[in-house]
Amino acid sequence: MIKKKMKIINKLGLHARASSKLTQLACSFTSEIFLIKDKNKVNAKSIMEVLMLAASKNTIILVMADGIDEKEAISDIENLFINYFGEGE
Amino acid sequence: MSSFNIHGVSVSNGIAIGKAHLISNALLEVIHYQLDKNEVPSEIKRLSRAMNEVKKDLLKIKKQLKKDSSDEFSAFIDTHLMILTDKNFSEKPKKIISKDTCNAEWALKKHMDFFVRKFEQIEDEYIKERKNDVIQVVERILKVLLGHPSQSSQINKGNSAILVAHDISPADALQFKKHQYAAFLTDMGGSTSHTAILARSLNIPSIVALQNARGLIKNNEQIIVDGNQGIVIINPSEEILKEYQVRQNLWGIEQKKLSKIKNIQSKTLNNEKIELLANIEVPDDMQSVKDNGATGIGLFRTEFLFMNRKELPNEEEQFKIYKTVAKSMKDKTVVIRTLDSGADKLTSADTTISANPALGLRAIRLCLSEPQLFNIQLRAILRASKFGKIKILIPMLSSLSELRQTKLLIERAKKSLHNQKILYNKNIKIGGMIEVPAVAINAELFAQELDFLSIGTNDLIQYTLAIDRTDDRVSHLYNPLHPAILKLINITIKAGKKYNKEVSICGEMAGDSKLTKLLLGMGLRHFSMHPSRILSVKKQVLNSNTQKLLPWSTKILKIKESETIETLIHKMNQ
Numbered sequence: 049m050i051k052k053k054m055k056i057i058n059k060l061g062l063h064a065r066a067s068s069k070l071t072q073l074a075c076s077f078t079s080e081i082f083l084i085k086d087k088n089k090v091n092a093k094s095i096m097e098v099l100m101l102a103a104s105k106n107t108i109i110l111v112m113a114d115g116i117d118e119k120e121a122i123s124d125i126e127n128l129f130i131n132y133f134g135e136g137e
Numbered sequence: 138m139s140s141f142n143i144h145g146v147s148v149s150n151g152i153a154i155g156k157a158h159l160i161s162n163a164l165l166e167v168i169h170y171q172l173d174k175n176e177v178p179s180e181i182k183r184l185s186r187a188m189n190e191v192k193k194d195l196l197k198i199k200k201q202l203k204k205d206s207s208d209e210f211s212a213f214i215d216t217h218l219m220i221l222t223d224k225n226f227s228e229k230p231k232k233i234i235s236k237d238t239c240n241a242e243w244a245l246k247k248h249m250d251f252f253v254r255k256f257e258q259i260e261d262e263y264i265k266e267r268k269n270d271v272i273q274v275v276e277r278i279l280k281v282l283l284g285h286p287s288q289s290s291q292i293n294k295g296n297s298a299i300l301v302a303h304d305i306s307p308a309d310a311l312q313f314k315k316h317q318y319a320a321f322l323t324d325m326g327g328s329t330s331h332t333a334i335l336a337r338s339l340n341i342p343s344i345v346a347l348q349n350a351r352g353l354i355k356n357n358e359q360i361i362v363d364g365n366q367g368i369v370i371i372n373p374s375e376e377i378l379k380e381y382q383v384r385q386n387l388w389g390i391e392q393k394k395l396s397k398i399k400n401i402q403s404k405t406l407n408n409e410k411i412e413l414l415a416n417i418e419v420p421d422d423m424q425s426v427k428d429n430g431a432t433g434i435g436l437f438r439t440e441f442l443f444m445n446r447k448e449l450p451n452e453e454e455q456f457k458i459y460k461t462v463a464k465s466m467k468d469k470t471v472v473i474r475t476l477d478s479g480a481d482k483l484t485s486a487d488t489t490i491s492a493n494p495a496l497g498l499r500a501i502r503l504c505l506s507e508p509q510l511f512n513i514q515l516r517a518i519l520r521a522s523k524f525g526k527i528k529i530l531i532p533m534l535s536s537l538s539e540l541r542q543t544k545l546l547i548e549r550a551k552k553s554l555h556n557q558k559i560l561y562n563k564n565i566k567i568g569g570m571i572e573v574p575a576v577a578i579n580a581e582l583f584a585q586e587l588d589f590l591s592i593g594t595n596d597l598i599q600y601t602l603a604i605d606r607t608d609d610r611v612s613h614l615y616n617p618l619h620p621a622i623l624k625l626i627n628i629t630i631k632a633g634k635k636y637n638k639e640v641s642i643c644g645e646m647a648g649d650s651k652l653t654k655l656l657l658g659m660g661l662r663h664f665s666m667h668p669s670r671i672l673s674v675k676k677q678v679l680n681s682n683t684q685k686l687l688p689w690s691t692k693i694l695k696i697k698e699s700e701t702i703e704t705l706i707h708k709m710n711q
Binding site: 053061062063064065067068071072094095096097099100102103106 | 212213215218219220223224225226252255256260261264265267270271619
């Protein structure tokens with residue numbers, strides 16, 4: 049299992065579009081992936097749960113992956129975070 | 138089951154006995170019903186099928202969008218698809234169905250409410266708004282679920298179902314017209330709410346402002362609605378039930394008695410002819426206009442033609458409707474009020490909801506700012522004027538310049554028809570609504586430039602007393618007998634008399650038979666009201682002598698407190 053802290057830097061935070069991108073990406077791995085914010089732990093493969101996390105800009109998220117492809121999962125997800133979820137701002 | 142009563146504001150008289158039919162708040166079509174245990178599996182299947190159908194629809198839309206390469210939209214569709222296929226979203230309602238043995242729609246709605254509540258707690262405004270995505274997905278599924286007509290008719294238990302809702306919006310009102318409910322109960326609303334107007338138009342009892350009726354009444358419970366006293370009795374005992382069956386019969390007999398005066402001419406004891414006109418919303422209302430012996434249409438609210446649709450009605454469509462109404466009234470007056478809608482009445486998405494719609498861009502203000510929309514309506518009315526005795530009524534005037542601008546646009550519409558050699562009544566009468574206090578105060582100025590005046594008391598009261606009639610926390614302050622209101626009405630009637638222009642009242646006050654004698658005494662000769670009110674007002678007219686009423690109303694106009702006014706009106710009516 050790998051854990052890594054990531055910061056949300058895109059302007060709108062984990063809104064619907066960013067959430068769906070993250071969820072889609074998470075679903076492409078076989079590992080279990082969780083997002084942890086404060087005391088909330090949600091399944092990254094569920095859009096409803098990701099939306100409910102209500103993570104806005106500058107929130108720090110602890111991403112947790114557990115499974116055979118956990119390494120790739122963490123690094124791909126981190127890239128998504130760094131690239132502003134592909135939104136350019 | 139224990140019996141109990143709840144009290145509200147009665148807005149439509151009569152007595153109804155029937156089974157409660159609960160309707161949920163946000164998605165008004167959703168109703169609750171209990172299933173047998175053995176029906177649960179098929180209900181879950183029904184929900185799954187509906188979800189699948191929505192999924193197919195969304196995929197289809199997505200495919201089409203790809204062609205148009207609109208990335209933004211396709212992202213939304215993606216989100217909706219993901220919500221739909223998310224187990225967190227799709228599995229719980231199925232569990233609710235089997236746990237509560239309730240219908241799929243209700244389970245889905247319950248599940249959605251749970252999410253919406255959670256979203257409401259989110260501080261980030263942008264993410265909070267994402268609840269709308271969930272709502273939209275739910276709505277899609279509900280539409281598929283409700284698309285089967287057998288589902289809704291199954292619930293409609295003949296004509297003894299009593300609707301219990303949070304509130305009824307104008308758009309819902311049109312839908313409910315088709316169902317046969319025995320009574321309406323709502324948590325919200327006041328005597329001028331849409332629920333009230335709808336109930337009176339259907340001639341069924343209605344009680345509003347019940348606060349928490351939906352929380353207290355269960356689906357299918359037996360209830361008595363006493364619209365004469367504003368009481369709802371839930372699970373009545375046998376004795377009470379019998380008592381009310383008797384009362385219901387007596388009420389029916391009373392109504393029949395009234396119907397006997399239908400064909401009697403509306404004249405006072407001292408032989409003054411009084412016009413009792415009808416307010417209508419759609420051409421279908423014409424039946425009840427005739428059933429109640431109205432002497433014309435005093436107010437045809439055209440905004441209902443504009444509701445519940447995506448595109449605005451074109452000239453031809455409007456023309457046909459106005460013509461139908463004008464022709465069926467033959468030589469009797471038909472007053473057509475131009476579009477009087479604000480944000481609360483138009484259902485189209487392009488209207489921005491202002492914080493205070495009653496004071497916003499609406500009625501004539503809206504029409505003057507959208508001259509093209511207005512021109513279509515004016516042309517349609519003018520063309521129809523050839524087929525009957527049509528008059529134009531302008532709503533919500535607040536200044537003379539607005540009136541002059543409107544008259545200019547009417548002249549222009551006439552000219553364009555003339556150039557096209559289309560026939561219309563060149564001398565069509567133009568009237569104005571007196572509902573903004575500023576206009577009532579200056580009624581004389583308006584009387585000089587108009588052919589007739591029509592007092593819209595509902596809005597006049599709302600504007601004069603600064604009361605939002607949709608806010609039930611202040612609705613008790615809504616008072617037609619406030620001395621200032623009577624004063625404004627009096628100014629308007631006097632102004633009409635001075636310049637020899639007809640004055641009518643087309644608000645709720647005209648249909649309140651307790652006020653008929655007072656208004657007659659004040660000199661009002663034209664009353665326009667809901668058709669179902671005409672006979673009880675006529676009964677008052679037939680028993681009145683305007684000469685004897687004059688001193689009463691003169692005295693009442695001098696009184697400072699509305700409580701004393703009420704007492705005097707009571708004496709006047711005896």
